[in-house]
Amino acid sequence: MSRVYNFSAGPAVLPEEVLKEAADEMLDYQGSGMSVMEMSHRSKVYDKIIKDAEADLRELMNIPDNYKVLFLQGGASQQFAMIPMNLMKNGVADYIVTGQWAKKAYQEAQKYGKVNCIASSADKTFSYIPDCSDLPVSEDADYVYICENNTIYGTKFKELPNTKGKTLVADVSSCFLSEPVDVTKYGVIYGGVQKNIGPAGVVIVIIREDLITEDVLPGTPTMLTYKTHADADSLYNTPPCYGIYICGKVFKWLKKRGGLAAMKEYNEKKAAILYNYLDQSKMFHGTVEPASRSLMNVPFVTGDKDLDAKFVKEAEAAGLVNLKGHRTVGGMRASIYNAMPIEGVEALVAFMKKFEEENL
Numbered sequence: 001m002s003r004v005y006n007f008s009a010g011p012a013v014l015p016e017e018v019l020k021e022a023a024d025e026m027l028d029y030q031g032s033g034m035s036v037m038e039m040s041h042r043s044k045v046y047d048k049i050i051k052d053a054e055a056d057l058r059e060l061m062n063i064p065d066n067y068k069v070l071f072l073q074g075g076a077s078q079q080f081a082m083i084p085m086n087l088m089k090n091g092v093a094d095y096i097v098t099g100q101w102a103k104k105a106y107q108e109a110q111k112y113g114k115v116n117c118i119a120s121s122a123d124k125t126f127s128y129i130p131d132c133s134d135l136p137v138s139e140d141a142d143y144v145y146i147c148e149n150n151t152i153y154g155t156k157f158k159e160l161p162n163t164k165g166k167t168l169v170a171d172v173s174s175c176f177l178s179e180p181v182d183v184t185k186y187g188v189i190y191g192g193v194q195k196n197i198g199p200a201g202v203v204i205v206i207i208r209e210d211l212i213t214e215d216v217l218p219g220t221p222t223m224l225t226y227k228t229h230a231d232a233d234s235l236y237n238t239p240p241c242y243g244i245y246i247c248g249k250v251f252k253w254l255k256k257r258g259g260l261a262a263m264k265e266y267n268e269k270k271a272a273i274l275y276n277y278l279d280q281s282k283m284f285h286g287t288v289e290p291a292s293r294s295l296m297n298v299p300f301v302t303g304d305k306d307l308d309a310k311f312v313k314e315a316e317a318a319g320l321v322n323l324k325g326h327r328t329v330g331g332m333r334a335s336i337y338n339a340m341p342i343e344g345v346e347a348l349v350a351f352m353k354k355f356e357e358e359n360l
């Protein structure tokens with residue numbers, strides 16, 4: 001067996017320990033005589049899997065009792081519609097557009113009401129997070145929406161926007177569980193798990209209870225109503241059982257490693273190795289304003305497309321894979337999520353140094 005260092009933006013690297021455990025349990029989950037993939041979601045065995053997953057997530061994020069944790073499907077993209085359908089009581093929402101995912105959410109919401117872009121960093125190719133301390137938040141806005149970590153551009157909100165008392169909704173797909181969060185500052189925190197937590201197919205929504213109502217936009221499907229899933233503890237219909245099981249294992253892995261404060265420290269250490277090198281390299285340059293740099297997604301360029309392509313190709317041959325930047329941006333991007341070991345980042349930087357020496 002040979003594992004590569006996988007810098008994919010998602011689906012992305014998972015902890016090896018978790019994968020091995022899942023492999024061991026593949027044919028016979030803890031004496032049940034079957035795989036988790038084969039068991040009823042209504043069985044006692046599975047009930048413990050999903051309940052433990054929720055309890056561990058609650059512990060990791062210190063989620064207050066007045067928030068529900070929902071394990072849903074449809075990708076993070078489905079939330080782009082589900083959020084306005086469920087939350088737009090006045091038919092108004094404010095969006096902060098800091099990248100393509102925020103823009104997609106903003107565009108989708110326009111189908112359902114009056115949607116304002118109250119801040120954007122499009123003027124500089126989304127390479128920074130705008131000052132959000134005093135934005136023109138709409139008086140009747142049902143919520144203010146952000147994409148907290150911009151996977152494609154590699155920026156992260158270091159401070160949450162001042163929503164002037166309005167409900168904050170955040171897409172945390174690419175920074176989920178990478179550092180401690182104060183859940184009480186949000187109305188909704190959601191993300192696809194395929195970057196920092198588990199296999200694609202699960203979306204976790206953490207939502208304050210008062211936002212879960214029957215008063216949704218007319219025509220909202222049963223399956224896209226938060227209340228449906230909240231009332232049924234995420235078992236209204238068959239959930240993505242196996243994916244949730246792997247998420248649960250990752251939660252336990254995170255707890256064993258010391259929780260989110262320890263992860264933050266580790267992630268800062270990892271990211272610093274790469275950023276420090278980028279800051280002094282004569283060949284590679286980071287594309288993000290230093291104050292807005294993400295700990296999870298690090299885009300960089302040489303400024304020469306052919307050299308970028310050569311780098312990506314040679315890195316791959318050296319076991320450092322998925323370093324090509326997003327198709328809309330070009331260059332390179334290293335995604336260094338929780339499960340990327342520090343050795344992977346060290347190997348990447350050593351390879352970049354060698355490449356620089358050989359090609360400058």
Ligand SMILES: Cc1ncc(COP(=O)(O)O)c(C=O)c1O
Binds near residue numbers: 074
């Ligand atoms: C921040 C962010 N939001 C949303 C998405 C879309 O996720 P999905 O493919 O699960 O719909 C992505 C995806 O890659 C993302 O990085």
